Amino acid sequence: MIVLNLPEIEKKWQKKWADTGLYKFDKNSDKPKKYVLEMFSYPSGANLHVGHWYNYGLTDVYARYSRMKGFNVFHPMGFDAFGLPAENYAIKTGIHPKDSTLKNIETMERQLKEMGASFDWDYEIKTCLPDYYKWTQWCFVQLYKRGLAYRANAPVNWCPKCNTVLANEQVVDGCCERCGTPVIRKHLTQWFFKITDYAEELLDGLDKLDWPEKTKLMQKNWIGKSTGSEIKFQVVGGGELSVFTTRADTLYGCTYVVISPEHELVDSLTTPEQKKAVEEYKLYAAKASEIDRLSTTREKTGVFTGSYAINPINGRKIPIWAADYVLASYGTGVVMAVPSHDERDFEFATKYGLPIERVVEKLREDQDDTLPFVEYDGKLVNSEGFNGLTVTEGKKAITEYLEKNGKGNFKTTYRLRDWLISRQRYWGAPIPIIHCPKCGDVVVPEEDLPVELPYDVDFTPDGTSPLAKHEGFMNCKCPKCGGDAKRDPDTMDTFVCSSWYFLRYPDNRDSEKAWDPEIINRMLPVDKYVGGAEHACMHLLYARFFTKAFRDMGYLNFDEPFTSLVHQGTILGPDGEKMSKSRGNVVSPDEYISKYGSDAFRMYLGFGFAYIEGGPWNDGGIRSISKYLDRVERLVDKVYSGKDENDPSKDSKELLFIKNRTIKAVDGDLDTFSFNTAIARLMEFTNALYRYTEGSYDIEVAKDCIRTLLLLLAPIAPHFSEELWERTGGEYSIFNQDFPKFDEKHLVMDEITYPLQVNGKLKDRFALPADYSEEQIREYVLDKYSDIFEGMEIVKLIIVPKRIVNAVIRPKK
RNA sequence: GCGGAUGUGGCGGAAUUGGCAGACGCGCUAGACUUAGGAUCUAGUGGGUAUCCGUGCAGGUUCAAGUCCUGUCAUCCGCACCA
Numbered sequence: 001m002i003v004l005n006l007p008e009i010e011k012k013w014q015k016k017w018a019d020t021g022l023y024k025f026d027k028n029s030d031k032p033k034k035y036v037l038e039m040f041s042y043p044s045g046a047n048l049h050v051g052h053w054y055n056y057g058l059t060d061v062y063a064r065y066s067r068m069k070g071f072n073v074f075h076p077m078g079f080d081a082f083g084l085p086a087e088n089y090a091i092k093t094g095i096h097p098k099d100s101t102l103k104n105i106e107t108m109e110r111q112l113k114e115m116g117a118s119f120d121w122d123y124e125i126k127t128c129l130p131d132y133y134k135w136t137q138w139c140f141v142q143l144y145k146r147g148l149a150y151r152a153n154a155p156v157n158w159c160p161k162c163n164t165v166l167a168n169e170q171v172v173d174g175c176c177e178r179c180g181t182p183v184i185r186k187h188l189t190q191w192f193f194k195i196t197d198y199a200e201e202l203l204d205g206l207d208k209l210d211w212p213e214k215t216k217l218m219q220k221n222w223i224g225k226s227t228g229s230e231i232k233f234q235v236v237g238g239g240e241l242s243v244f245t246t247r248a249d250t251l252y253g254c255t256y257v258v259i260s261p262e263h264e265l266v267d268s269l270t271t272p273e274q275k276k277a278v279e280e281y282k283l284y285a286a287k288a289s290e291i292d293r294l295s296t297t298r299e300k301t302g303v304f305t306g307s308y309a310i311n312p313i314n315g316r317k318i319p320i321w322a323a324d325y326v327l328a329s330y331g332t333g334v335v336m337a338v339p340s341h342d343e344r345d346f347e348f349a350t351k352y353g354l355p356i357e358r359v360v361e362k363l364r365e366d367q368d369d370t371l372p373f374v375e376y377d378g379k380l381v382n383s384e385g386f387n388g389l390t391v392t393e394g395k396k397a398i399t400e401y402l403e404k405n406g407k408g409n410f411k412t413t414y415r416l417r418d419w420l421i422s423r424q425r426y427w428g429a430p431i432p433i434i435h436c437p438k439c440g441d442v443v444v445p446e447e448d449l450p451v452e453l454p455y456d457v458d459f460t461p462d463g464t465s466p467l468a469k470h471e472g473f474m475n476c477k478c479p480k481c482g483g484d485a486k487r488d489p490d491t492m493d494t495f496v497c498s499s500w501y502f503l504r505y506p507d508n509r510d511s512e513k514a515w516d517p518e519i520i521n522r523m524l525p526v527d528k529y530v531g532g533a534e535h536a537c538m539h540l541l542y543a544r545f546f547t548k549a550f551r552d553m554g555y556l557n558f559d560e561p562f563t564s565l566v567h568q569g570t571i572l573g574p575d576g577e578k579m580s581k582s583r584g585n586v587v588s589p590d591e592y593i594s595k596y597g598s599d600a601f602r603m604y605l606g607f608g609f610a611y612i613e614g615g616p617w618n619d620g621g622i623r624s625i626s627k628y629l630d631r632v633e634r635l636v637d638k639v640y641s642g643k644d645e646n647d648p649s650k651d652s653k654e655l656l657f658i659k660n661r662t663i664k665a666v667d668g669d670l671d672t673f674s675f676n677t678a679i680a681r682l683m684e685f686t687n688a689l690y691r692y693t694e695g696s697y698d699i700e701v702a703k704d705c706i707r708t709l710l711l712l713l714a715p716i717a718p719h720f721s722e723e724l725w726e727r728t729g730g731e732y733s734i735f736n737q738d739f740p741k742f743d744e745k746h747l748v749m750d751e752i753t754y755p756l757q758v759n760g761k762l763k764d765r766f767a768l769p770a771d772y773s774e775e776q777i778r779e780y781v782l783d784k785y786s787d788i789f790e791g792m793e794i795v796k797l798i799i800v801p802k803r804i805v806n807a808v809i810r811p812k813k
Numbered sequence: 814g815c816g817g818a819u820g821u822g823g824c825g826g827a828a829u830u831g832g833c834a835g836a837c838g839c840g841c842u843a844g845a846c847u848u849a850g851g852a853u854c855u856a857g858u859g860g861g862u863a864u865c866c867g868u869g870c871a872g873g874u875u876c877a878a879g880u881c882c883u884g885u886c887a888u889c890c891g892c893a894c895c896a
Contacts, residue, residue: 218816221817221891224895247896258896327896330896338896415895533890607838609826615825615826618839620824620840621824625838628838630853676826677827681836754833762833798876798877803833
């Protein structure tokens with residue numbers, strides 16, 4: 001017997017699949033479409049790692065399964081090719097990001113093909129090429145025209161020694177990862193996308209999505225809707241401060257106001273006497289790293305600005321402090337401090353000797369209302385006409401009172417912030433904006449796109465955006481007035497590239513427009529999106545925002561980009577830690593693939609882990625998969641050898657039951673990415689076939705079961721199944737066959753084995769015809785187990801037909 | 814600190830959603846075949862000096878709990894004083 005050599009036959013079938021165009025997407029098919037998409041990958045230098053295989057190999061199982069289930073599957077692949085790593089690599093080695101990236105892409109394309117994944121490469125995209133980023137820039141232009149892109153001051157991480165902007169990832173313990181200098185925050189004028197305009201819809205839309213609940217919860221918390229009140233405080237000596245609060249009921253207890261030290265009004269509020277102290281404090285706050293500043297254990301700090309505000313409810317004069325426990329980016333950047341009913345305010349007031357005055361009392365005796373009393377179960381006191389109201393009533397009444405007097409209103413705020421997209425980097429899509437001394441910010445006309453990224457750029461970090469040093473790039477004419485102007489030297493966040501790539505795939509060669517609405521309205525939304533959970537709040541939210549914004553501009557007609565979402569787990573190193581070069585625990589698939597074949601490798605990934613959990617790598621099981629495939633091959637050859645004795649009278653009932661049960665289970669499991677149980681069921685089916693084919697048996701039945709087994713196995717081990725399918729005389733290709741259907745009539749059991757529990761403990765088992773009624777079961781049990789019930793009182797006899805029998809008994813008195 | 818998730822044999826993991834815990838596989842033990850075995854096949858395999866105990870731990874609900882509730886511990890992930 002010749003045992004097939006998987007690595008060899010894999011090459012053969014890959015070639016045949018390519019030659020026959022098996023995975024070419026048929027635009028004109030009348031089957032229902034299914035858009036199956038993995039989050040595209042970043043072309044890093046190394047070979048495909050185990051994580052890629054886990055993501056792409058197993059989603060390919062789903063794509064092939066869907067195809068056999070009768071869908072017209074669209075399964076494209078591309079590369080998220082801009083980004084920091086290529087630029088850092090270039091700084092270190094001098095190899096240009098474009099060269100290294102394109103080379104990496106080539107390697108990955110080859111490896112993905114060797115994986116045997118059913119991508120249609122005709123639809124490939126690479127975000128770093130002008131024919132793609134032209135349209136990324138076009139997206140920017142549309143958002144700009146729609147009023148969804150704006151420029152504002154925003155802080156960046158700045159290393160004073162390297163003179164460069166750092167990504168969060170480059171800040172380690174508050175210091176620059178390269179030189180160890182403490183990082184400070186520096187303000188730059190940067191571009192934002194107004195995602196907050198869509199906060200409400202982004203929140204509402206979650207309900208309709210077939211996404212993991214935890215992901216939806218994370219997005220919900222990230223958007224962070226909060227309903228409360230906006231209250232205006234007059235500043236003594238002129239001006240006004242607006243605060244947001246969820247506790248308007250405590251307004252009488254507000255004894256001071258706190259403003260974020262970065263707030264634009266801080267300077268004007270600071271009196272000459274306090275100027276030095278406030279300036280020092282601002283510096284202190286700017287130096288403190290995010291982590292330090294936001295740590296709970298860190299002592300609250302602040303400084304008096306010298307100014308006072310008027311509490312609008314009682315006309316009281318209260319001091320205005322600046323403190324970094326208030327964030328400029330949330331609410332209005334100003335807080336009304338009620339130390340008696342807020343933990344942070346209490347701590348701060350205690351430290352600085354500010355007044356603490358109770359305005360809420362407990363409602364019930366069992367409550368502990370020591371200050372700070374933050375419970376909502378309370379009633380108002382020391383609040384003049386509002387005394388006696390509950391917290392909820394008080395919020396409403398006080399805000400209504402303020403509203404009547406023009407001093408406040410109800411307000412909803414979101415934790416979600418606008419999306420800062422400017423990056424002071426080279427390797428990204430240039431922002432298509434021209435700064436004209438006369439006309440201001442001018443958007444590049446669409447016919448002038450793309451704004452090409454120049455190749456000959458000095459990207460050593462020296463305090464200036466790399467593009468800013470490139471005269472040829474920077475100098476241009478203003479599209480409005482024709483005068484000398486400068487380009488925006490920044491590039492876009494790579495999340496911009498990945499916020500619309502799924503729209504580009506179906507129409508990736510279009511040179512006239514970003515996408516053809518007619519095509520994408522037909523092809524989108526993505527029916528199954530697969531990728532890591534780490535993108536729950538950023539990428540997945542940005543992509544939803546883009547979809548909604550372009551829908552409102554009339555470029556597409558659906559509300560959500562990804563109908564159904566699956567997160568694959570993470571494969572960790574054998575040590576249980578995240579795989580990383582620095583830890584030295586990276587597992588390369590290459591060796592396993594050349595030894596066992598890509599089918600065995602992907603099948604092991606499916607079998608050895610719960611897909612959405614992932615877990616530490618362990619190669620103990622890969623051999624067993626290889627052995628399993630050998631076992632299937634031996635079975636096929638045995639049944640098709642013509643040497644076994646045919647016995648058409650053999651009882652096939654059990655085998656047919658298992659066959660149909662297996663079809664049903666595998667179908668359901670593949671649909672829900674439960675690859676491990678699907679494979680377990682296939683093994684059981686195989687074991688049953690081995691039992692059946694001992695001695696003589698009905699060869700036709702066995703052959704039929706084997707064809708079913710191969711069809712079920714095909715999505716999981718495509719090359720192997722195609723090879724054996726051919727060996728059984730099956731028509732090319734196995735992937736053009738229908739996924740097997742089960743027949744309910746073989747799943748009907750004549751007999752059920754019941755467990756008998758006595759007082760909840762298993763005592764025995766008995767078999768009864770499946771159609772026995774509860775009453776018949778009762779009679780049978782009382783009769784059969786009369787010895788157990790002898791001298792006992794049967795308190796209850798619980799009978800769940802087709803499930804279980806439980807007798808609750810106790811000794812007779 | 815807050816939030817989320819997870820916790821089941823020596824190991825990876827199942828468990829029809831409240832109904833026989835440990836499917837399937839690895840590993841291990843014994844045996845068969847064999848010149849040989851990292852091949853193949855067969856049997857066994859949660860623990861326990863066996864009417865018992867077992868899903869991190871302690872309670873609770875229920876005829877019945879891995880599953881629901883309360884508390885608690887551990888690990889991982891996310892977020893960062895959210896007013």
